[in-house]
Amino acid sequence: MSRRVEQKAQARQRIAELRAAQERRKRLLIALGAVAVVVVVIGALVVVRLAGGGKQTATGLSGAADAGIVSALAAVPATTFDQVGSDGVQGGPAAITAPALTTDGKPKVLYIGAEFCPFCAAERWPVAVALSRFGTFSNLGTTHSAGDDVYPNTPTLSFHGASYTSKYLAFTGVETTTNEKVDGQYTPLDTPTAADQQTFETYNEPPYVKSGGSIPFIDLGGRFVSSGATYTPETLAGKTPTEIATALKDPSSPIARAVDASANLYTAALCQLTNNQPGTVCTTPAVTAAAGKLTQ
Template sequence: MSKREEQKSQAREKAAALAATQARAERRRRLILAIGAVVVVVVVIGGLVAVRLAGGGKKDEAAKPSGTADTNLISTIAGIPAETFAAVGSDGVQAAPAAITAPALTAGGKPKVLYIGAEFCPYCAAERWPVTVALSRFGTFSNLGTTHSAAADVFPNTATLSFHGASYTSQYLSFTGVETTTNEEVNGRYAPLDTPTAEDQKTFDTYNKPPYVQSGGSIPFVDLGNKFVSSGATYTPEVLAGKTQAEIANALKDANSPIAKAIDGSANVYTAALCNLTNNQPAAVCSTDVVKAAAGKLGKS
């Protein structure tokens, strides 16, 4: 082999070696990129799973059946100062129970207040607050529950109370609270909870429709001794968005809070209706100027 041919052969060997080196480098680069991509995918999937689990935890928390309200929550609801009710008034209340003419609704010799709703329902979630606040001025709740409206409905996870399993003691009134379903879906429907008695179902069917209420068959439905009825919420659940039960209860003491204006204002109107049932007893509640003024808000059917 001539010297020139030998040089060409060496050049070809070097080129082949360089090409092989570059090929190995390229394979290594691609492998690193592939591994990196896998890592990124794993991290992203892990993050999504974590978010899903975190979100699912919140949803599950909201979907749990009612628990028992703690004593601090009940005390806060029952302990709203009279001056707060007076400062809130009822001027801002846009909807109120309507007066009806019907045979008296009683239980145990006392005027009966009937509430029918469901735990999934955001409007029920909103209305339980003023109903509870108003009734707490006439008596005492035991085993009052806490729950949230359904996560999949409008105004999702609205923090609220529950009347499921609760009892009420008052020398002036009797109360029945019916929560027909939970906020948990089973086979595409909310799981059943409380069943109204035949008498309570008849009251619901009879008075939860025109001309007694504007819209028929909606919940929440509240019958106050068959003298006043209310169907639907008296304020928008949006006011309660993002708040816990404790935060809502604490806001009820602040007359400048939108929550107090909505709930305490509605409670003043409910109180006026209840005073009508009890012949204005107790006087410490029913004789106040704010309750007398709220009576003017009670609608006509």
């Protein structure tokens, strides 16, 4: 009998050991599964962060504009400007009666916008193209509009930190915020001077512009103002800044027909500030025709 009791005891012990091993295996599998879930969740959060999710950040790269982009702004052929003309431009510079806006004795162009703004993103291109016919930019940036606004991630230039050299004109570019949100607000960037803020508040209202407070706001020497975009930002969707700059020379490109056409209007207004200098720019057929379309 004792032998049989001993065998039963050994059997019960073996069963207990097997059950304990099974329980340890089960717990190990549960632990491994939990680790796997954590890894997947972390990976997903990293992907969302890189893609601009969660914080509602924009996507794409921002940085300095390469030399090819800056060169392309100033290398649009006169024949391209003439072929695209200025028909179809929505709005544009409107003549105003105001004190002259100058810096160092030269007519000043004041741009106030923000990097998150898709309409600013669109309008920087024709403003930069027009100004490049009178001078040279340094330290232009490339960026994009916000990823959580209309026309998300519109590729564009940035005037933050840029400088402009011209014997005809002066330029001030103000980008009031970035395209990134922190605690639900776009991060502050440039602060306009008190005088520039006063210009913005005074002339970015009816009757000078159709609707008040819009950006981008551009004051051209106190003679003309423009508020908002002159074409739809959708024209630039899916392009890189380099692709946009390259397309500017092609009169068959929708980008050239939008950007260069608007630039013709800005150029016509600038020519009135410079007494039609340089003549190689201000006497071209496209600029002459655009001068007759400057709105009152």
